[in-house]
Amino acid sequence: HEVIGVDLMFVSYALVLLILLAIAAEQRHVPSSVAAISAGAVLGGVLRLTGADRDRDLLLRSVIFFDEELFVYVLLPPIIFEAGFSTSRHHFFSNLFTILLYAVVGTIATAILIALACQLAGQAGWFRVGDEDALDFSSPKDACLFGALISATDPVATLSIMGAYSVDPLMYTVVAGESVLNDAVAIVLVRILSDLKADAFGHPAALIFGVWKFISISAGSLAVGVAVAAPSAMLLRRVDLSHHAAFELSLLLLFGYCAYVTSEVLHCSGSESRPHPPRHGTPTPRDGTPP
Amino acid sequence: HEVIGVDLMFVSYALVLLILLAIAAEQRHVPSSVAAISAGAVLGGVLRLTGADRDRDLLLRSVIFFDEELFVYVLLPPIIFEAGFSTSRHHFFSNLFTILLYAVVGTIATAILIALACQLAGQAGWFRVGDEDALDFSSPKDACLFGALISATDPVATLSIMGAYSVDPLMYTVVAGESVLNDAVAIVLVRILSDLKADAFGHPAALIFGVWKFISISAGSLAVGVAVAAPSAMLLRRVDLSHHAAFELSLLLLFGYCAYVTSEVLHCSGSESRPHPPRHGTPTPRDGTPP
Numbered sequence: 001h002e003v004i005g006v007d008l009m010f011v012s013y014a015l016v017l018l019i020l021l022a023i024a025a026e027q028r029h030v031p032s033s034v035a036a037i038s039a040g041a042v043l044g045g046v047l048r049l050t051g052a053d054r055d056r057d058l059l060l061r062s063v064i065f066f067d068e069e070l071f072v073y074v075l076l077p078p079i080i081f082e083a084g085f086s087t088s089r090h091h092f093f094s095n096l097f098t099i100l101l102y103a104v105v106g107t108i109a110t111a112i113l114i115a116l117a118c119q120l121a122g123q124a125g126w127f128r129v130g131d132e133d134a135l136d137f138s139s140p141k142d143a144c145l146f147g148a149l150i151s152a153t154d155p156v157a158t159l160s161i162m163g164a165y166s167v168d169p170l171m172y173t174v175v176a177g178e179s180v181l182n183d184a185v186a187i188v189l190v191r192i193l194s195d196l197k198a199d200a201f202g203h204p205a206a207l208i209f210g211v212w213k214f215i216s217i218s219a220g221s222l223a224v225g226v227a228v229a230a231p232s233a234m235l236l237r238r239v240d241l242s243h244h245a246a247f248e249l250s251l252l253l254l255f256g257y258c259a260y261v262t263s264e265v266l267h268c269s270g271s272e273s274r275p276h277p278p279r280h281g282t283p284t285p286r287d288g289t290p291p
Numbered sequence: 292h293e294v295i296g297v298d299l300m301f302v303s304y305a306l307v308l309l310i311l312l313a314i315a316a317e318q319r320h321v322p323s324s325v326a327a328i329s330a331g332a333v334l335g336g337v338l339r340l341t342g343a344d345r346d347r348d349l350l351l352r353s354v355i356f357f358d359e360e361l362f363v364y365v366l367l368p369p370i371i372f373e374a375g376f377s378t379s380r381h382h383f384f385s386n387l388f389t390i391l392l393y394a395v396v397g398t399i400a401t402a403i404l405i406a407l408a409c410q411l412a413g414q415a416g417w418f419r420v421g422d423e424d425a426l427d428f429s430s431p432k433d434a435c436l437f438g439a440l441i442s443a444t445d446p447v448a449t450l451s452i453m454g455a456y457s458v459d460p461l462m463y464t465v466v467a468g469e470s471v472l473n474d475a476v477a478i479v480l481v482r483i484l485s486d487l488k489a490d491a492f493g494h495p496a497a498l499i500f501g502v503w504k505f506i507s508i509s510a511g512s513l514a515v516g517v518a519v520a521a522p523s524a525m526l527l528r529r530v531d532l533s534h535h536a537a538f539e540l541s542l543l544l545l546f547g548y549c550a551y552v553t554s555e556v557l558h559c560s561g562s563e564s565r566p567h568p569p570r571h572g573t574p575t576p577r578d579g580t581p582p
Contacts, residue, residue, distance in 0.1 A: 004360055004364065005364070005552060005555050005556040006556055008364055008552050009549070009552045009553055009556050012545055012548045012549045012552055013549055015541070015545055016542065016545050016546070016549065019538050019541055019542055019545070020526075020530070022538065023530060023532070023535055023538055026535070069295055073295065073296070073299055235311075239311070239314060241314070244314055244317070247310050247313065247314055250306070250310055251307065251310055254303055254306055254307050254310070255307070257303045258300070258303045258304055258307065261296060261299050261300045261303055262300055264296050265296040265297055265300050
């Protein structure tokens with residue numbers, strides 16, 4: 001009880017400092033994400049150098065160490081929901097084929113290219129070898145995982161520059177749509193690769209298994225998304241929520257979370273199965289181009 | 292990992308059903324809190340009658356059973372924050388003495404009266420005796436705890452009727468202000484009583500200890516609240532947040548949570564130490580009388 005309280009106390013004060021840092025960075029025209037990543041790198045470096053990361057009795061252990069459940073069930077869902085909610089449905093669906101081409105084929109091609117480059121560099125001995133923890137890309141699995149992990153680009157800076165110079169809306173839509181879907185593709189790739197054994201790489205059966213897994217996870221997630229979105233859309237149309245703003249907002253967020261967590265429980269990727277915003281009433285906050 | 296996912300999945304679907312129930316209830320002019328409590332009582336009764344509450348391997352155990360940490364650190368803070376945030380500062384502070392009289396003296400008097408009534412009824416044998424779980428008020432501690440638990444009235448219906456018939460603003464302010472503070476008084480009372488041993492009741496030392504504890508917790512909570520609120524108010528005045536709406540909202544909520552969790556860690560009651568809304572810019576949402 002007390003330990004959780006102390007951890008939460010430090011987390012809330014740390015978040016206050018992080019927001020102040022982000023404000024200070026943006027006033028100097030540095031993106032707040034750059035400031036946040038730098039602060040994290042400095043803190044991680046200090047923990048590493050002082051050896052605190054090997055201390056099992058550390059007070060703030062539950063805060064400092066990455067908790068996958070917290071990430072999957074609390075931090076990731078709102079990010080995915082926001083991406084889907086702020087995408088213009090009209091532009092997205094009228095360019096679906098192009099977007100899918102970039103998001104699926106493009107992301108997989110990027111992952112393979114990075115994996116090959118890492119493996120070649122690893123075989124050439126460019127990385128530190130020997131240390132147990134070292135990522136020396138000695139196994140193809142490491143190289144493929146790294147390639148999948150960094151294949152999904154997040155073109156925040158590109159999109160804001162595009163918005164500022166008002167480029168062709170088609171260009172904007174394709175880049176924005178791709179950035180929404182490529183995360184899902186990368187997550188599925190990483191999950192498939194993590195499930196493969198290290199010696200399965202290079203075996204043709206692994207490739208067939210991977211392709212099958214990719215198609216089944218994508219189709220399964222889409223099916224869950226439709227199965228949750230269809231009744232929720234019908235419900236939101238039929239029930240009069242005009243005097244219940246709080247209930248409407250709660251239902252909207254809950255339906256998204258229902259789809260996500262159902263998909264997660266069924267071992268699919270939740271990020272492809274969020275329902276799109278309901279089609280009644282107000283337009284989506286961002287409509288193709290950012291404000 | 293999967294167990295948490297399944298639990299969260301059922302919780303999110305259950306919340307959707309609960310909101311639909313609340314909407315259906317309000318359309319029939321039944322308060323949604325009545326509907327929620329009734330649904331909880333029915334579900335609890337079913338679990339009790341089927342014996343599911345004694346099943347230690349139950350799938351949804353983490354959902355069904357009351358988790359004090361979840362309550363203290365997640366569910367309670369927003370309720371307290373909302374109460375403080377929507378209170379009109381002007382009306383509250385200009386009637387502080389009257390409000391404190393009702394909130395502190397009134398709540399303690401109510402708790403004592405209920406405790407005495409319960410103890411007399413218990414000694415007269417009005418309650419089922421013998422079963423291990425039975426609340427037969429055989430000990431003064433049980434009676435006092437029960438009195439403290441139900442002493443804080445939540446005059447939601449009273450306030451909405453007062454708002455609808457636009458009564459004297461002073462009357463409204465005193466009832467609303469009392470309802471904000473009496474929860475804190477009841478929480479402190481329950482904590483002090485829980486810490487006392489069963490045989491300490493009736494002993495004069497226990498009374499002195501209780502009074503001392505009550506004063507020290509109240510003063511400590513107030514000190515934490517001021518210690519967090521003063522620098523946060525200065526910060527919100529100095530930092531220009533006009534282009535950072537998301538940061539402003541986050542800071543506002545975080546400062547409240549900082550005060551709450553600090554106070555909680557220092558074993559005070561968090562509910563007296565939330566900072567009041569900052570004094571720059573927009574007025575509070577509700578200003579004495581509800582919309």
